[in-house]
Structures are given as C-alpha cells and as structure tokens.
Amino acid sequence: MTLNLYSGNGRLAVEAKEMSVYYGDFRAVKEVSLQVPQKAITALIGPSGCGKSTVLRSFNRMNDLVPTARVQGAILYHGNNIYADNVDPVEIRRRIGMVFQKPNPFSKSIYENVAWGARINGYKGSMDDLVESSLRQAALWDEVKDKLDQSGFSLSGGQQQRLCIARTIAVRPEIILMDEPTSALDPVATLKIEDLIQELKKEYTIIIVTHNMQQAARASDYTAFFNMDADRAGYLVEFNETNDIFTNPAHELTEQYITGRFG
Amino acid sequence: MSEQPETYIAPEPKFGYPSGPKLGAQIQARHRRGQVWYVLLGASLIVSILALIALLYTIVNDAFGLVAVEYKNDPGRLVLDQQEKIMLSDPDTVSSEDDNELAAGIANDPYAVGFFGYAYYQNNSDNLTLLAVDGITPDTANVEDGSYPLARPLFLYSDADILQKNQAANVLINYYLTHVNEEISGVGYFPLSAGRISQSQQTWKQANELDLPAGQWASINPEGVGGRLTIAGSSTVYPLTERMLQRLQADGFAGAVTDESVGSSAGYRQFCVDGSSDIAAASRPMNQNEFAACRKIGRQPVEFAVGTDALAIVVSAQNDFLTGVTADELRQIFTTAQKWSDVNPNWPDETIKRYIPGADSGTLDFFVETVFPVALEDLPQEALTAILADNVSLGLGRRIESEQRFAADQLVFFTEAQWAEACDGAEPYAGCTLPPRDKENVLLLLEENVTVPNIVAVWKLVPSLLNRTAIEQEALEKYPAANLQFSSWVNLDFIRSPQSSTPELAGVRTAVLGSLWVVAITALVSFPLGVGAAIYLEEYATDNRLNRLIQTNISNLAGVPSIIYGMLGLAVFVRALEVITSGAAFGAVDVGTTANGRTILSAGFTLALLILPIIIIAGQEALRAVPNSMRQGGMALGATKWQTIWSHVLPNALPGILTGTILSISRALGETAPLVVVGASTFITTDPNGPFSKFTTLPAQIYQWTSRPQPEFQNLAAAAIVVLLVLLLSLNATAILLRNRYARRPS
Secondary structure, X not given: OOOOOOOOOOOEEEEEEEEEEEEOOEEEEEEEEEEEEOOOEEEEEOOOOOOHHHHHHHOOOHHHXXXXXXXXXXXXXXXXXXXXXXXXXXXXXXXXXXXXXXOOOOOOEHHHHHHHHHHHOOOOOOHHHHHHXXXXXXXXXXXXXXXXXXXXXXXXXXXXXXXHHHHHHHOOOOEEEEEOOOOOOOHHHHHHHHHHHHHHOOOOEEEEEOOOHHHHHHHOOEEEEEEEOOOOOEEEEEEEEHHHHHHOOOOHHHHHHHOOOOO | OOOOOOOOOOOOOOOOOOOOHHHHHHHHXXXXXXXXXXXXXXXXXXXXXXXXXXXXXXXXXXXXXXXXXXXXXXXXXXXXXXXXXXXXXXXXXXXXOOXXXXXXXXXXXXXXXXXXEHHHHXXXXXXXXXXXXXXXXXXXXXXXXXXXXXXXXXXXXXXXXXXXHOHHHHHHHHHHHHHHHHHHHHHOOEOOOHHHHHHHHHHHHHHOOOOOOOOOOOOOOOOOXXXXXXXXXXXXXXXXXXXXXXXXXXXXXXXXXXXXEOOHHHHHHHHHHHXXXXXXXXXXXXXXXXXXXXXXXXXXXXXXXXXXXXXXXXXXXXXXXXXXXXXXXXXHHHOOOOEHHHHOOOOOOOEOEEEEOOOOOHHHHHHHHHHOOOOHHHOOHHHHHHHHHHHOXXXXXXXXXXXXXXXXXXXXOOOHHHHHHHHHOOOOOHXXXXXXXXXXXXXXXXXXXXXXXXXXXXXXXXXXXXXXXXXXXXXXXXXXXXXXXXXXXXXXXXXXXXXXXXXXOOOOHHHHHHHHHHHHHHHHHHHHHHHHHHHHHHHHOOOOHHHHHHHHHHHHHOOOOHHHHHHHHHHHHHHHOHHHHOOHHHOXXXXXXXXXXXXXXXXXXXXXXXXXXXXXXXXXXXXXXXXXXXXXXXXXXXXXXXXXXXXXXXXHHHHHHHHHHHHHHHHHHHOOHHHHHHOOOOOOOOOOOOOOOOOOOHHHHHHHHHOOOOHHHHHHHHXXXXXXXXXXXXXXXXXXXXXXXXXXXXX
C-alpha cells in the first residue's frame, strides 16, 4: 500500500506526535510533538546531545539506518504515520530529502551527482534540463557549467554543499531536511547557503538543525528549542515563530539558552 | 609579571615531573629509547632486503651459466654439408678439386661465376675479372687486417713426437718457416707478418725442445736429409707446398715426399683419425672435435701459420656487367637465383653458370661458412627436411612422416603409391588429414633425432662469469667432444616446449598453460562468490549470533593450511563431484584422455575455496572503509539499498576489493600442496585444452624438477621459477594497472 500523499493543501507539512526515539535501551528523544508548517523554514536548536538531529532524521526515517534505533509515537505526513508497517522508507525519503552536516557528494562527475537521483527514481524528462535547473536553483550553475564532467570532489566545501542541495532538489522533494548544513563551512559560504535556503522556501518546506543561534534568528521562520532532561533524553521545550522565540521566549530555559547562559 | 627575574629559573618540581638539568636528561633518555627501536627496525629491513637478494642470487645463478653440450651430429657441420650439397647438386654448377679447370671454365663463359684461392686468379688474371665483395677488392692491406670478408690464414699441423722422429717432416717445416715469405707471393698468396712468422718459429723451437733466445732462428741445411714424409690436406696450401718442395729439392733434400691435395677436412681426417699423414695442411684452424680425435690416437697437434689466402670471386674477362657484388647478392648467385636477372634486374637474362671447388676442399667449406648462415634455424624448411632425411633411418622417417607429413606437395620417406594406399586403407595415418609440419616442428625433430644435444656438464652463472678460463680447460680435458656454450635456461624454446624427460628439450609450456587455466577458473569462481559474501556480511547481515559465528569462521578459514583444502578438493571435487568435474555430465570427455575428476576444474574450484576467505575479508575491509555518508547520501535521495550499494559503495570499495583479490590470486598461482593432492600430474606433455583436461602447474613442475637427481633439472627448476615470477609480476602489474584505470578513488 502506498500513502495518500496529496491530501489537499493543509498548512502542515509534517507533524510529530508524542514521538520518542530509542537507541537500544537508551531513550534519546522523549515524547516530542511538533507541527511543521509548509513552505517555511523551521529551525531546530538546542544544546549538544539534546536530540535535535535525531528528531530531524526521524522525519525521513534515516534513523532506520542505525540498526538499534526504534521510534515510538507517530510522524504524520499528509495524515499518514510514516512509521506504519505498510510504509516503504524509500518512498518517504524520495519525498523528504536531506542535506547533511558534512558535504558528501558522490564520487562521480558534477553532472552525475545531480542526475543520479533523478535516474534511479525513474525521471523521464530531459536530464540536461533537470541538471541545469537544479544547479541554477542551488545557485551553482554559473560556477560549474563549464566543468560538469569533473569530479564532485574538485569543488570547494561550500560548492560541494550546494551541489548536495542541487542533487536533493533534482528529485523534487516536498520537504528538505538540513542537518547543520553550514557547520563545516566558512562564513562566506555559510551566507551563500543561507541566501539559497531563503530562495528555496518558496517551493520547499525546510527543516534545519543549527548550532548557530544567529543563523536560526536570521534565516528561519519558526524555531523549536530542545533541551535535555536529567536522564539525557531530549525533549521539546518551546516551539513558536522565530521572532517570538528570540524576543519573547515563553520559557526561562529558552531565554537562558538564546542569551548564551548555557549550551 | 613584573616580579619575574631576568633569567628564567625552572620552578621546583611541584607535580613530580623532572625539572632543570634532569628534564633535559630525561628527554635525552626518551630519545635514546626511540633510537634503539629505530636501529632495530632498520636492521629488520636490511635483513629482509638481504634475504630477497639471496633469493634472487640463487635463482639467477641457477638459471644462467655455461653448459658443455655433446652433439650426436654437430649442427654447424650439418648446415655446412647441407648447404654444400644444395650448391653441388645444382645442374648449372660445375665442381672440381682442380682449380685450373674452374679457371678455364669461367674464362670461356661471359655468364659464368666462380671462386677459388687468390693464387689461381693471379695465374689466370688475363682472362678473369676479380670481383669486389661489399666494395672491397682483396689486396695486401685488407687481407692482412681481415677487412676483406673472404680472407683466411693457412696452416700446417704436425706433432712434436713426429717432428722429433721424422727428420724429413722436421726439415720441411723448418724450411717452410725460413723461406715461405720469399716464395708465397709467387704462388699468389699473402705473406705473413714478421711477428706471425716468428710465432710459428717459436712453436717449432718448442716442439724440438731447442732452448734458443726469442728472435733467434735455427735454419737447418736440408742437403742430404732423407726419409719418408706424407703431407695431406688443403688444395689451397698444396701449390705452396709444391713450390717449397721444389726449392727444397733444389737445395739437396733427398726425402721421398707424398703431397696430396684432398681438402682441409680430409687432411685432418688423415692426420687425426687415420694417423696416416705426418703433416696436415689446412686453410682453416683445427676445430675442437678434430683436436679431440688427434688426442685419442696420441697426437698432440702443433700449429704453424704459414701464410694468408683470400678467396677470389671471379667472372670471365668477357663479362661486361659485373665489377663487384654484395654479400647478399653473393648468397643468391650461388643458391636460389637461376638467372643473373633474378639477382639484379639490371643484369642480363642469362643462366648463371657456377664453378666451385669440390666438397672435400677447405675452400668450399670456407666459402659456405663465410657467406652463408651457419645456424640450423637459419636454413629454410626444405633444407631442414633434407638434413633429417639424410640422417634418420627409413623406418623412423616413415613413422615421423605418417604422423604428420613434411610438405603438402611432396613426400620424403614414402612413395606416392605407398602413401595413397595407406590413406585409402582402413586405418589411415594421422598425417593423411593433418596439415603439414611447420619449420619449428622440423627443427624439433632434428634436435630429437639428429643433433641430439646432450648436456654433459653445467656450471652456475657466477663461476661461468668469473672463472671462464678454468671452466674452458676443464671442459676440454673432461669433455673434448663437447661444445662449451653460454646458456640461458630461460629462453623462448623453454617457454614454448612441452615437458620432456630430456633436460635439453624440456619446457614449461604445459605448466604455464595449466597455471593460467587454473588461475582463470579460480578467479572466475572466487571473485563473485567472495565479493558477494563480503557485501552480504558487511551491508545486509544483522549483528546476531549466527552471523558472528560465520564471521569468526571465515577469519579462521583464512588461516587453515592449504594442504587441508587439497584434501577437501580431493574428497569433494575429484571424488564426489566427479561427474561434473570430469566433464562426463556434459559429454565433454574424450575417450582415453579422461582425467577422472583430476581436472583443471577441480583444481580451480579447490584454489577458489582456498582464497575465498581472503577475498571475503579483504572485501569486507574495503566496504567498511567506504564512509557512511556515501550510503546516507544515496538513501536520502530515495535510492534503495541495492542501488546505493551498486552505485556508490561498490565503486568506492573496488580498489580495496581488487587489491585483496590480486594478492590472493597471486597466492593461488604459487600454491603447490593442494594441487598435488587434487592431482596435478607431475609429468604431462599435452597442452590442456579446456577445463576438463589433465593438467600440471608451474609450481608443481618446479617441485617435480627440484626432486630429480640430475643437476640439469635444478637449472630447469630455476628457469621455471624465473618464468613463474615473471608471470606473477605481469599478472599483478596488469591487474594493478586495470584497477588504477577503472577504479580511481576520489581525491
């Protein structure tokens, strides 16, 4: 059975419902409920080890790749629980793409980096057009149009990350998950990626994990603040529009965190 | 900070660390401990290098060196005889031992050509034209320095005992050495240099045990000297001797001299074999065999150089188109060409009339040796076949021809009628249908049946290089009939020939082919299985007790002694699965050649099992080294697990997988023990022709040779080791090149 993915134009892109994530016996995330709005940038922030990356990876079932990982509760996507038995994680990942902390281009040419995902997913249109439009959307086209047959590794770190974004867009997902996409980049490359994310939110829902509070404040529409409780399980403290979180946090913990008193 | 003193004084040791001068000493001690290790590591490297050098030294020392070979028939002589026979059998060739007859014949025919000693040309220079060879016309200077290709020294040979007992012989030689340079120009030869003459005089003085100072000469007055004397030999020396004798008799010599012009070879035969002559006259130096023959009848030949001769290539004075020829034209003129225009289109379309000295003459030998190639393999196939026909019995010849004929259009040992009858009969010969033999094959037959080389002694490379003179003397004393030659045991024949019980003929072709077949099957089986298992274990298998057990066992299997795999192969592939491995299940067995499961297939399977664990472990290591971000990147795009593995994980792991595979295939190529158990034949002469053939491999062959008592087989084993090493290195190099080309790892 496949999901009924097009369930109308509700405002929610994806919703976590009392979701807990375990690694073996260890509970990494405790009963998180979070409603992610469509075509907006949602930032997940919080101190190290608070489980924000785990939450992010739960949205497209990348946690399945960790043999001991287990999810309780539900993640609703177009009204269906993506952790239901009859859901194929490959389909989820096809619809919910992901960009990783460290740029990880494939050891193929720049062209193939973008085209590969489209090809395996059965794309029927003009591959050249798709590669070009994806690279343009990722603001990389002008820099690489003359060396499409060179290895993806020949690019700089920032370019590599934009190449990874381009290859993610090429399969036209609805949601793009970004796991600290700029943490391995210098400030100039970071700014380029942030500008790019602003462009992308016109068409895609973006969920971004970041350590960088300024980045969250600058670049996101909504912010979720996570913290770690005594038994080291992460939980959601507060979720609101970014403006409210940074100017008028509801919780004292949030305020302490954003003012740099811990974390 | 302002309280800090000018000079820095180390603080007191507050935390138990050494300080001040102790600190320096302690650091020095740590450095010294490191240096001990550095020295130990360096020493182990040096020991490894020394071991490697010793290994190479042993192999190379055995694989090359001097050998003494005795031939049943000397190949050089066979070639010479055959070439002379070809020349003499030509209908347009006139042959005579009488050079005057030749000179007269040539002079009268404008299209005639011939050769003889330079003396005869001088006697007939009015009606003959002397030809330049390669642009050099013979004259005193170029004959003396050897630049004219057809010049040769003239000799008299005798024996110290004869000279001391036979006064006539002694006086003749003495007279020769005193006066030859006064007479030689009159005969048409070239005088010897003073140095060469005094050398010959020194030899005479030694033979007569005269203790005269160097340069002082004792000429004997021949007046009244009598006795009997027989000289036999070269027709070239003959006129010179006749002239010397005339002058000798004029000076009062009273001996009865028999001077025979029979040719150098016949002269040597009389002197060394029959012992019927006292002096041998020759136009070529005595060879080792003749020398040995002399010693057999108790004669110790002493050599006196008496002059130099040049062969004159002449045409008639009436000939208006020739002044000189090249060596190549010379070869054609005296063999293949029928008309002058065949050699050079500018020359007339007339039949070449050839005038040559007879077969017993040293002149003909000299001409053929100088102008024509002297190695068997340089002869055309028909000539080789003719040599074979002359030297084997009719019965053996027929057996050889019945197996495979020599030429498509001609029979050698059978008559047409016999052949046709046999081929139409109930049991036709194999030769009735097979294509004719090629030159290689005839050469091999010659070696097996006619020349029959027999290695009587071998020397290793190092003594061969450093101690050559001693070896030469030893060989001359112990094996007078043998040829001493430098032999590389690794050569083309060695690689091309099949196994043989005669070391001179043995080769490694069968073993090399067997090794290649076995390794090919091993690779075909073990690579997909091993890589498949590695992918399963690394990418799919969950971490449970069963998989951990499998993993541990694979690691253990990699350490199991190879002979145990041999036992396994014997039990499973050779015995239990005989139907499959013998090819019976596929109907692929030739009756009579069945190997009963002891086939290439069994061996390949066995070795595949042997290296499977190594390939699996290497494959797992390589897959583990692929960063997880590769897998996640693929999966995050909606790729299935297999798509990710196939497109990203495998290409990145491939260099590592291939390195492991190459190493293990190399190991398979060098394995001996399991193959001996599985049934590598130690003696097999037929090439393997498929997976169901009997086989042997290079290591098995080496093992077999090293266990033979004859020393030649040790050299063969060393040569086979060289072949094995080269094979290994080239297979590895190819694999590494392919790997680097197609599986370049991202920067």
